[in-house]
Amino acid sequence: MNEGLSSIGIDVGGTKLLCGIVKADGSILTVRQAETRASHLLSDMEALVADAQAEARGLGLAVAGIGIGMKGAIDPRAGKLVRSITLGLADLDITGVLRNRSGLSAWIENDVHAATLGELKFGLGRKHRDFIMFNAGTGIAAGYVLDGRLHVGASGTAGEIGHMVVCGDLDLRCSCGRSGCLEDLIHRSRRGEQIAIASHEALKDVPIAYQLLALALTNLINAFNPSAVACMGGMLMNNAPMIDILDQTVRLMALYPAAEALAPIVPAYGGYQAGLLGAASLPFLYTDTGGRDAALKQGVNHVEAGRLYP
Ligand SMILES: [Zn+2]
Numbered sequence: 254m255n256e257g258l259s260s261i262g263i264d265v266g267g268t269k270l271l272c273g274i275v276k277a278d279g280s281i282l283t284v285r286q287a288e289t290r291a292s293h294l295l296s297d298m299e300a301l302v303a304d305a306q307a308e309a310r311g312l313g314l315a316v317a318g319i320g321i322g323m324k325g326a327i328d329p330r331a332g333k334l335v336r337s338i339t340l341g342l343a344d345l346d347i348t349g350v351l352r353n354r355s356g357l358s359a360w361i362e363n364d365v366h367a368a369t370l371g372e373l374k375f376g377l378g379r380k381h382r383d384f385i386m387f388n389a390g391t392g393i394a395a396g397y398v399l400d401g402r403l404h405v406g407a408s409g410t411a412g413e414i415g416h417m418v419v420c421g422d423l424d425l426r427c428s429c430g431r432s433g434c435l436e437d438l439i440h441r442s443r444r445g446e447q448i449a450i451a452s453h454e455a456l457k458d459v460p461i462a463y464q465l466l467a468l469a470l471t472n473l474i475n476a477f478n479p480s481a482v483a484c485m486g487g488m489l490m491n492n493a494p495m496i497d498i499l500d501q502t503v504r505l506m507a508l509y510p511a512a513e514a515l516a517p518i519v520p521a522y523g524g525y526q527a528g529l530l531g532a533a534s535l536p537f538l539y540t541d542t543g544g545r546d547a548a549l550k551q552g553v554n555h556v557e558a559g560r561l562y563p
Contacts, residue, residue, distance in 0.1 A: 259314040261305045262533025263298060264364070265289065265323040267391065274309050275533035277490055279375035281526055283308050291340040295347065299353050306355060313508045318358035319351050320535030322367030322528050324392065329409065331361050347498035360535040360545060364528055366411055368521065369403055370395025370538060371531030372483050376522025381481040385473055386521065389466055390486030393436040397477055414469055420450065439465050455502050462488070467499055471506040478511050485521040496520065
């Protein structure tokens with residue numbers, strides 16, 4: 254591993270931008286934060302990158318590139334934001350702008366896919382070929398690593414489990430226009446609305462929002478048979494008691510062979526910085542491998558510090 258190699262990661266959230274320099278061993282050296290201003294998004298990102306480039310020079314580090322993780326509809330092949338409903342933005346060539354300004358390569362992925370790639374490179378991926386990144390924050394989503402590769406799906410939206418239908422009540426209308434979606438029920442429950450679900454005896458004293466998480470995760474475990482699960486997002490970060498409850502109850506509810514194969518559920522390797530670390534992992538994973546598609550096809554966990562390993 255090249256000790257002097259680093260990357261610049263940018264985690265674009267709905268309210269804040271995080272930009273950091275990360276070394277090839279996963280250590281985060283610097284983090285800068287700015288408010289997310291939709292009207293100035295590109296210029297604010299350019300300014301953060303320019304600061305990070307100067308800091309990297311000061312530290313004597315080469316920069317492999319820029320990685321961006323962003324919530325919303327992303328076209329990673331074109332390097333563009335297709336649409337962000339929360340920011341009211343569409344059709345932005347984010348990587349093109351940053352590349353032109355910085356002279357560095359740049360990649361962008363959906364935020365949870367980027368975080369999953371970070372976990373693949375620096376965390377669970379070191380030991381597991383099949384794992385799930387379970388994100389429970391403002392949004393509910395998952396990333397799947399299947400046989401050592403991030404599974405993105407036919408149109409790149411794999412893992413949008415927030416809109417998994419878990420209740421047939423047509424009055425519970427979700428923002429997506431359909432009804433009975435997991436994320437909407439969790440939001441309603443956390444706002445204090447009464448949501449009635451039939452759950453497992455072991456969950457009867459657990460808040461409904463967490464019962465819903467346990468049901469959803471059990472279904473994912475049955476569907477994908479992972480050997481490990483990492484958690485991220487505000488509902489589960491710094492919440493070891495709830496992660497323990499999730500761990501115990503999914504084992505009671507999942508099919509026996511699936512539960513038996515599962516290692517203890519853990520917080521994401523990057524903790525609160527899982528999104529930033531994931532964004533910063535992209536240049537390490539995609540540099541010198543023929544780009545994103547080739548890297549995904551080859552199994553990006555075989556890529557170390559920009560080099561493809563057999
Ligand atoms: Zn929905």
